Every structure is written in C-alpha cells, then in structure tokens.
Amino acid sequence: MPRVLVTGSTQGIGLQTARDLVAAGADVVLHARTPEKAEQAQRDVPGASGVVVGDLSSVDALREVAEQAAEEGAYDAVIHNAGLGASPTRVETADGLSEIFAVNVLAPYVLTALLPPPRRLVLLTSGLQAQGKLRLDDLQWSSRRWHGMQAYSDSKLHDVVLALWFARRWPQVSSNAVDPGWIKTRMGGAGATDELPEGAETQVWLATSDEPAALGSGRYLRRRRELEPNPQALDESLQDALVERLAELSGVQPPT
Structure with a gap:
C-alpha cells in the first residue's frame, strides 16, 4: 500500500486526487491550510489516514507542515497540488514574499527539501508554463508592473x-x-472543459502504478503523455540558479 502526501487536498483537483488514491488502496495523508479545513477534509475523504495543517505561504508554517508530515512516516509519493491562481494585484506574505510565488514555488521546494526523499514526486504545473519566463533578476515581480496571469504562468x-x-x-x-x-x-x-477525474488521473497513476511508463523521471506530462516543456525548464544552469535563490529566500538548503 503506497503512502502518499497530497498538498492542497481540501478542494478541487487535490480533493479528487486524494479520493481517487484512497479508492486505489493508497494510504493518504491530506493537507489543509487551517484546522477547520482539516476537519472538513477528513469528512470529505474518510479513508485518509491523517491530515497535516499549515499555511503554505509562510516559511515558518512550511517547516511545521514538514515536521507534521514527517511524523506521519515516510512517503512513497508526494504530490504538490496546492497552488494559487492569477490575482489582480500583487499580494505580499508576512515574510515579504509574493504570495503566488511563495505558495506555488517556494512551498514545494521547502517541503520536498525538508522531507526524506519519496520514491515518487509530482509537481502540478499548467499548460501556461509555455508562456512563463524565468527571470532570476525579478522572480517575485518586485520591480515590474504586476501582471497576474504572467506571474502565474511564471510560477508554473x-x-x-x-x-x-x-x-x-x-x-x-x-x-x-x-x-x-x-x-x-x-x-x-466556468469555461473549463475537463472534469475533475481527468485532472487527477495522471497524478494518481504516477503515484501508484508500477507500469514502466509511470516510473520515468524528469518529464512534463499531460494525460500520461510526455510533452516538450518550455525550453527554459531544460536549462540545467537555470535549474541550479532557481534552486539557489529558493534556498536563499527560505533558509532551507538544497537536499543532497
């Protein structure tokens, strides 16, 4: 029985993913932002074995979430589902970070770095990653005029x-x-074209299947099919530079 942590599992794709994992026989640990949402998540996914609680926009809270998650045991898979969409204005966290950057980017880095390596790791992105830009000089839109959809695309x-x-x-x-x-x-x-089960299916497959195709690594996938990512994602020097900046911002060193 694979043990799986799913962040952002109180609604939408995360909730569907958790339900489908439980139905597939996985031992699922949920994540909720508040105790109230945690109680609701346990009601919505009664087969889940536990829930960790914390606001992923705060570095201190991220450390607490990682501690809670580690107490639940080692994971076969971690699915970073939590994320924020485009916002009309730049929202800053208590840490002085762009909220969309903190939740969509810094959080999966910190949690992954603080937890023991799982056998499988899944990060949710978007087709809008193709329009994203990795601007090391302004990752958080601190100096540019805010553009919510571009900031979201960048984060993906x-x-x-x-x-x-x-x-x-x-x-x-x-x-x-x-x-x-x-x-x-x-x-x-309201204009979305696909149903919730379609949005969760590939993550569940990657987390639980022993098919050779599910065991590959270093890919960008949609509906189990590997696609070409934004060329910037393939640049190893940019990969290293982004992780270096995330380590600086969070105080969490890259895992070895």
Whole structure:
C-alpha cells in the first residue's frame, strides 16, 4: 500500500486526487491550510489516514507542515497540488514574499527539501508554463508592473524547473511535472472543459502504478503523455540558479 502526501487536498483537483488514491488502496495523508479545513477534509475523504495543517505561504508554517508530515512516516509519493491562481494585484506574505510565488514555488521546494526523499514526486504545473519566463533578476515581480496571469504562468514554469532539478539531484526518485488540463474547479472557472477525474488521473497513476511508463523521471506530462516543456525548464544552469535563490529566500538548503 503506497503512502502518499497530497498538498492542497481540501478542494478541487487535490480533493479528487486524494479520493481517487484512497479508492486505489493508497494510504493518504491530506493537507489543509487551517484546522477547520482539516476537519472538513477528513469528512470529505474518510479513508485518509491523517491530515497535516499549515499555511503554505509562510516559511515558518512550511517547516511545521514538514515536521507534521514527517511524523506521519515516510512517503512513497508526494504530490504538490496546492497552488494559487492569477490575482489582480500583487499580494505580499508576512515574510515579504509574493504570495503566488511563495505558495506555488517556494512551498514545494521547502517541503520536498525538508522531507526524506519519496520514491515518487509530482509537481502540478499548467499548460501556461509555455508562456512563463524565468527571470532570476525579478522572480517575485518586485520591480515590474504586476501582471497576474504572467506571474502565474511564471510560477508554473518554475514548478517544471523544480521537478526536473529534483530528477537530476535524486536519480533514485521519479520526479515529474503534470499539467492536469483545464479542469472545472473554482480556479479553472466556468469555461473549463475537463472534469475533475481527468485532472487527477495522471497524478494518481504516477503515484501508484508500477507500469514502466509511470516510473520515468524528469518529464512534463499531460494525460500520461510526455510533452516538450518550455525550453527554459531544460536549462540545467537555470535549474541550479532557481534552486539557489529558493534556498536563499527560505533558509532551507538544497537536499543532497
């Protein structure tokens, strides 16, 4: 029975992913931002074995979430599902970071770096990663005029970069980025074309299947199919530079 941690599992794709994993026989640990949401998540996924609680926009809270998660035991798979969509204005966290950058990019880095390496690692991205730009001189849109959709696209490119970096750093770990598609969720909006089960299916497959195709690493996938990522994601020097900046911002050193 694989043990799987799913961040952002109180609604949308994360909740669907957790439910499908439980149905597949996995031992699932949920994540919620608040105690109230944690109680609701346990009701929504009664087969889950536990839930960790914490706001992923705070570095201190991220450390606490990692401690809670580690207490639940080692993981066969970690699925970084939590994320924020585009916002009309730049929101800053208590740490002085761009909120979308903190939740979408810094959080998966910190949690992965603080937990023992899982056998499988999945970071959710978006097809908008193709429009993303990795601007090392302004990762958090501190000096540019804010553009919410571009900031979101950038963060999704960063997630692909992280998945490929972890694949290089940990050859024993299957690390991949997944575009779930345009899913009918609160973030996806009314015009979305795909249903929730479609948005969760590839992550569940990567976390649980022993098919050779599910065990590959260093890929950008959609509907189990490998696609070409944004060319910047393949640049190993950019991968290293992004991780170096995340380590500086968080105080969490890259894992060995």
